[in-house]
Amino acid sequence: MVERECVRVVRCGGSELNFRRAVFSADSKYIFCVSGDFVKVYSTATEECVHILQGHRNLVTGIQLNPNNHLQLYSCSFDGTIKLWDYVDGILIKTFIVGHKLHALFTVAHAEDSVFVTINKEKPDIFQLVSVKLPKSSSQEIESKELSFVLDYINQSPKYIAFGNEGEYVAAVRDFSLSVYFFKKKTTSRFTLSSSRNKKHAKNNFTCVACHPKEDCIATGHKDGKIRLWRNFDDDKKYTYTCLHWHHDMVMDLAFSVTGTSLLSGGRESVLVEWRDAAEKNKEFLPRLGATIEHISVSPAGDLFCTSHSDNKIIVIHRNLEASAVIQGLVKDSNIFTGLMIDPRTKALVLNGKPGHLQFYSLQSDKQLYNLDIVQQEYINDYGLIQIELTKAAFGCYGNWLATVEQRQEKETELELQMKLWMYNKKTQGFVLNTKVNMPHEDHITALCFCNAEKSENPTLVTASKDGHFKVWILTDDSDIYKKAVGWTCDFVGSYHKYQATNCCFSEDGSLLAVSFEEIVTIWDSETWELKCTFCQRAGKIRHLCFGRLTCSKYLLGATENGILCCWNLLSCALEWSAKLNVRVMEPDLNSENIAAISHSSMGSDLFVFKPSEPRPLYIQKNISREEVQWGVFVPRDVPESFTSESYRWLNRSQFYFLTKSQSLLTLSTKSPEEKLTPTSKQLLAEESLPTTPFYFILGKHRQQQDEKLNAALENELVQLPLTENIPAINELLHTPAHVLPSASFLCSMFVNSLLLSKESKSAEEIPDDVDMEEEKESDDSDEENDFTEKVQDTDNTDLGEDIIHQLSKSEEKELRKFRKVDYSWITAL
């Protein structure tokens, strides 16, 4: 199946959605946001990603609706191009090559054929606002080098520039000054805040600017939390400003409503403030939005607002300040303490999410499933506050139990520790708090592991701590005549010469527990909690510890801080082999014996995959990332891949994901996850008319199986046929919106010519539109009927033999098209 096996490191888990202001479509049905090299189109009603517009080769930095055609979208990118998209169908219409790195994009309604972009020419932090003329041409790629300078010395972020009063002027702020450029007069006015000259550490820097859509009024946000409303700024002397002050921290973004009657502001307090009539008294609040508000935008229809947050989330808010939808990406706000885990039930990636939460993230659909509130306390987002941090988490017993540890340390001596054990409730499909242990240890907990043996009758948890103890917790019956209950209690406390316990790990069958105490590894019998033996290599503190699995279960692996990887044989109690490797991450694969280790050096991080039984690695990938890799995890695949090459076979049953220090989630794959995802969205588009009910998906699966059988039979006698998708002319015809196409009579001959295949099939080839219609009918028919027609066709094929290539092609083409349609539905069903 996979012809070219080339595994490379690809980014997954999506990119940040909060990089720039989100943009609403004119009818408020869709919301667009930049995400890495793509533009994502979400439905505001269902929070579902409808399209991914891909085509840029670098970070997308700005998007704007085409003011002249509200079904089109401009986007600009660091790759120096401006692209025009049809977002309804997800098609790239035109590409304008500008040549410079573009930092921001603005469109103005009256300037019909030009857009405004921010570029930097000479110095790295001097940016210019220029207007780019977009020439009219029918070709796909157009050079547009015609730049005209508007403003100099501006800030790169689009928050610092705003166009006002239907494009009469543009306001730009930087540091302590506000400059306004009037297009008609072609003059620039400059206002500098007076207080900034006197005070050295004045905090009233400009942070954002917004212009009133109807009047001559500019709102600016400041670092000290004030909002200034400027009026009469066409005169350098007579200008006035009023102050609005509610925020106690920096104003992150401002936006006027469409009519201009209210002003929205947001900041670190995570409260959206609506100032009505620009008055200090009339304010409305939408509090507890979860994280710092980075951007605010307003839909052109005026019925929706949206806020982008620092935790990679977009909240769509109704006009009456009620949140109506949340588009949540992978939260990358906080530090990852828990590492990467896999929820055994949902196969979701689990890691630190919002502050005090665990996020469950589906890697298959690139979507956050839910956040589990662990800390359960009001989150106060303020600078310099020491928050309760979720430091450790572990799943046990096939996802039935979840153990979490949270801590808060204000001073050296004051440590607040809490361990919580959560039970999965099948009825509510969620985790329910079962046991809360205050101060389970007297010092930081360094490791946490469940005994995941299959036969184990009662769940067991081990915690290792810096206080030199490891504790074994078991589930006990806590029920009496009044209620039935279970709870966790401490069963055993072990220590080894008052060394700090740094790691703990159960063997696969749960019979042995390995606990590392600084340099020493101790092996304990899990039945009697007796110390069985110790291993010591005197090569620095043990950083990672894990048992081999399956056939390699007699091996114990340890990685030390001094860069030694040791493998001990538990039967002979001797060192089997050791290697010099500065291991940062060591993760065993749950489906095989393989263990992945990531080493770090000044050159970058390298990945090694090996079996404990032999010191020679199966696979080496040099320089998987420039940064240090912090965490890694093997994720079992739903559908096994079939890499035939020896070096890639370890990827067949599981996939390896890792997280770098800058919080980017990477994996090793042949193609990027976004590419994998696209068929779903395209499919959604193609079959928008069909309701995607669960029944539909079941039916689709069933049909697919049948078709697969049929296809296998047909494959032998299949003659290589050009499918309609493979003909470029048809492709172009089908994927270009009707309103940009030339007249049908002009296209007809070209189109018909392109359909001609060969001499045999010439006579009977039909116009594909008819075929399409037929297909539609057929696919709408019931399953039974389909079955019947397929059978008939099958017999036809065998009867008529070789001279009916053309008929064959027609029927097969139908089959194949149907197959294509059905083929995708099971992906959505996953």
Added chain:
Amino acid sequence: MAGYKPVAIQTYPVLGEKITQDTLYWNNYKTPVQIKEFGAVSKVDFSPQPPYNYAVTASSRIHIYGRYSQEPIKTFSRFKDTAYCATFRQDGRLLVAGSEDGGVQLFDISGRAPLRQFEGHTKAVHTVDFTADKYHVVSGADDYTVKLWDIPNSKEILTFKEHSDYVRCGCASKLNPDLFVTGSYDHTVKMFDARTSQSVISVEHGQPVESVLLFPSGGLLVSAGGRYVKVWDMLKGGQLLVSLKNHHKTVTCLCLSSSGQRLLSGSLDRKVKVYSTTSYKVVHSLDYAASILSLALAHEDETIVVGMTNGILSVKHRKSEAKKDSLPRRRRPAYRTFIKGKSYMKQRDDILINRPSKKHLELYDRDLKNFRVSKALDRVLEPSCTIKTPEVTVSIIKELNRRGVLANALAGRDEKEISRVLNFLIRNLSQPRFAPVLINAAEIIIDIYLPVIGQSPVVDKKFLVLQGLVEKEIDYQRELLETLGMMDMLFATMTRKDSTLVWQRTSGGLLENKKVES
């Protein structure tokens, strides 16, 4: 978005007995009234009819007490020897008792002389009871016989000689006039049917049987003897249902609570145990001063009467329901305001708007939600909160500290308010569970109010008390550490059988060295 999350109030496990509905129920009695009898109280029996008087058999007398009287309202003392087992009839008007000389006497409650005397037993009669039809009396005696007497003509109807040892306990069925059960020192409990002239069921208890009890339904039989209480299913032909061994000494008496949900057993080990009759687990235990011989519960469990070997009768009355709503209740909206619009049918064009259910927040939570930190702290420093629920106060202080506003909340207080805070600190600072939070708060207070110290003698005095407290605590901790060191030495010299020793640290975590300046 997500609503306000209330402050998590730290809960601390309560040591000792768990508080359940049963402990609350059985502890809800007044302090016992002690009545001195002439000898060991062998039987207490409540009249089934109001006013629920009870008959107490002790030595050669039978006293009848009223519910709340400490003096007997009537005494039957015409016994030549020890009287046994004075029992009321179902209507509460007749009383029957056995005696050491083998006689069975029937009394009218209002009279003094016996109405009937049943002569026939040759030895002491320890058990008598009325049958369900009220016209017969069953008696068991030390001459190994069980006799059934007719009241109207005081004749002996039947004699059963199946027991091979003293018959010491018995009980007639409440439903069937012909059935009764006797327990004997020959380790058996026998059920007799007056219609068949022999025992119908016999079960082996294993110990001399001291007490038997039939459930009101008659389906279950409880026997007590030795240290065991055994429950038998009579409908299955006397199959052992459960055997309970919760006493240290011989169980002497049995009793059912009025609801039938709980079984009580009294024993020579001076305890009364309360069992659940569904799970047969001990749900509560009552302690007495001497070995218990007899036990009775009044109607609706209003009174527990326990007779002991030292002749003391202990009477416990249930506490009367406290009248809580003495204050005039606030006028609520009329009933019709709540049902307004309930019958409204949804029209086609109507849009249903649900009002989100309002979450109840505590007052301090309401203040915290609106960032009124000083006010929230004031609320939890009210005496009603600090005395009853100090953990709430500590949790709020902790929450304020987490929000970084504890200093703001503590600052700007006058003499009265600051002394309130200091009072709380003095009371709770030395408690290990509160110490980490309160030490931090104390430090902040000292930092804030250091410049104004010396202006108020009241506050200065409080600071001095606090200083003394901290010094005492430091001394105490030092002593504890010394003890720990000594114990370490002892453990180290012991032979080390197992290589791992588990140290249980007893230090309360109060090791902060603090200076209180005044």
